[in-house]
Amino acid sequence: MFNRAIKLLLIGLILFTPIAFGSMELWAFSLMELGILLIMILWAIQTGIVRFSASEEPVHSALGTRHSPLPMILFALFLLLILFQLLPLPSGILKILSPKTFAIRSALSLEPSASSFPLSFFPLLTQIEFFKWLTLAGLFLFLMSWRPLEQSDRTQKQLLVAVMTAGVLESLYGMFEFFSGHRHILHVAAENLVSAATGTFLNRNYFAGYLLMVIPLSMGFLFSREANRAGRSMGWRHWISSLDGKTLLIGFGVMVMILGLLFSASRMGILSLLLAFTLISLFFRSPRGKRSFSRGSILILGLAVLWAAWIGLDAVISRFFTASEGLEGRWVFWVNTFQIFKDFPIFGSGLGTYLQIFPMYRSFHTQGFVSHAENDFLQLASEVGVIGFGLLSVLFFYHFMKALSGIRSLSDHEPGRFLAIGGLVGILALMFHSLVERNIQVPSNAFLYTFIFALVLRVAPVRRETQQT
Template identity: 25%
Template sequence: MRPLGSIFLTRVTIALPVLFLPFFLGGARPWFWSMFAALFMIGTAVLLWMEPESPSLMREIPVKWQGAGVFILAFPVLQLIPLPPSALAVLAPHRLLWLQRAAEAAGSPQGGWAAISYLPVMTMFSLFWWVFLVLFGILLRNALREGSPEWFFRLLFFVAASEALYGILQVLVPSLGVLWEAAGTGDARGTFVNRNHFAAFLGMIWPVLLGYTLSPEEPPSRLSRQKTYDARERNAQIRQKQLFFSFLVGMVLFALVFSESRGGILSALIALTAFTIIGRIRRPGMLAFVVVCWGVMIAYGSIVGFGNIIARFDVLEGGALGRFKIWADSCRLIRDHFLTGTGLDTFAHAIRLYQSHLLDDQEIVHAHSDYLELAGELGVPVAAGLTVLAWGYWVLAARRAWKLDAGENLPDRRRSSGPSGTLSLSDIPGGSGSAIHRSPIPAGLRAGGIHCESGGDSRRRLIAAGALAGCLAFLCHSVVEFNWQIPANQLYFVVLIVLMSL
């Protein structure tokens, strides 16, 4: 049993970045995200000091998580190591070429050692943030598995509802801007400067909140057998809570639509379809709603013309043309830095050497495609590995969620004789006499009022389906936007990965 002080500190350490990063421009300013990453590291160090024998951070870390963490963090470290010119000529010849040209222009001697990264300081700070994301994911996973997750979902509801309400107010009051940074434009952006990033943020959260809302807090079969006054009151409270949470989810979806982000709305449709399929939602109303939404989308494209839609797709925020041209310039950068990239978080600086269609006083900051930007910063082999890792994990988690009802990943379910999964040793080869207890449901999902396997499986499936749908929306939207470059979106993407694995 963990001390209450340790549990409280764990929740505070997790809650601080989850709560505050979205509310301050999505955490997109280095001074802000670095502050919360540092606070998290301090909280983690205190937790390790309070629990030296069984620290919550290090408890039950699967080998696959350890391997993924090493793979994610190892290459940026290698980009920081100074190399001799002979090694750079093999690994990053264009990096060496630009160094030689810079030395000639400055009239300084050539031939010094240099790192692969074009800006080692930027890469080092971004690596620090990635370390934070990995540690945050591990700590959140262990915290949700060992205790009730209700506190965390209520925190997600508060953040999402606050952002959605602020976004709707921006539509109703067009002059309402984004804190101190941007003037009002009449569309919903919440506390994010860019409406596409706001749409991506809400697109990740709403399916998880919907899954939590639809999941029964207690198995219906148990509730139906209870006819007492207390049971009826409990049923009424559950229905009222679901109605309130449903209202909040609807408000989040309204704000997403009012953002007028084409990629965000399309990604939300993809998420809705994925949630319906993976969550095995068989209600005719939900299925009809999905069909109608896709029908409206296809009809709109037919009326307006898909050629015009593609032309509008090339128009960036503020009416600037050039998404396809930015991709062309990014591909040239990737070609010249195919193996090792330019260094983590250096794209905005390295692309200046390749931009071909903007005036001298304008510059490309992002590739408007997270996949291209990662390939430019980390090189094609590592970026492809990260992409395969993300999509492969999504497929495996989707298969696992799909099998929850069938019980293929929960052995001997039909021999379970009680709410907690009591098995007789006589049912096990070589066993006899006494009984053992096994529970395929994580303690965190069992603690919130889930008392039997059927209810636990339903809640796990719906929450996992919501996380999978939100993750799919983010991965699809990132094809045409740089959502991964926003710290709040990165953090919540890690949250989705954790919820997919519960």
């Protein structure tokens, strides 16, 4: 009963987070956080019941920290750093730890003689971001310990189908709004925003970033269905004719999502897609020189591009001719953001405070306000400093190497190999895209990123243990 409720909630969040404008609004990401909290409460109750039941085996976690506490320690230190940013510090200590924060606080304070200030430039925004990170961390820990994700292929497939369904629906809706001239995002008239396919996202690049994770994962799901035939040698015609209806439907869905990404006209999104398919072609190649799935990925990409060309790619191609202008604009953002990092090098200006701090460093005129740095990593470094960015970097590379190790241990006949490769490629594609766009900060993308990373880590080690027993 508990597992079924948890699974339905998880599928609901997978579908809800992108549809609700990418969960960018306060109400949307608050519901996302409440959904994750409810999942964790149900899981905690279930775990307690199992542990107190004499007929059940103890619950074992698949989390790597069972043998190494390093990931837990690293993220706990990061959360403690954010709490430290919120802690009012005596002015004398603040002046030592962050001279620029002290100077700005003193200049803007209505009470210059105030005895204490926090490191965060805007504590309320830091609190909001803290709870986002905390809930996503809880989701990750839950996924790394939830037994049906390991023991039930049906549950795993249902979650993958939900992710793929979200990507296909977003692509179809985005292309409908763009080509029909309706130019709405759900009920909101958005003539200026819908200059390309955006799905239900408020920005084409957020939409492209979401699809960059779903497409490779779906490719991995597609080829995992054919894993038991990976060692056979057969021609193209025989292979295509042997595919069942569900496999063909998944392949068609991947093509639809590629179309959606192409018509988003996101330049870096398209380049990241090409990078993703290059990695897929390399990783899906059989190490023993037998039949390879890499040709299948190239075929799907080629058919999607031909389909898009038949519809018309003029608007997409014209976007690439203005790439130099876009890069020049981003360069100014990056220079100004790096100046923030130089002034707040150790502890940062406060997680989530970029919107408030950037106007003091902006060297150009713009209408409206600047909410992000067009580079997730540079913005994160400016907000949490060297300490916070270093902790997260070590945490990422630890899990990345763990995932690679698990993938290497899987044979070509293991479906988990293809799922793990597809998920890992999607993560890398999003991070490549995040070098010039805001992606990981978008709640729906952060949710899917967390889900896929946990799935990759869960699939590879579990399949490896199955092989060894």
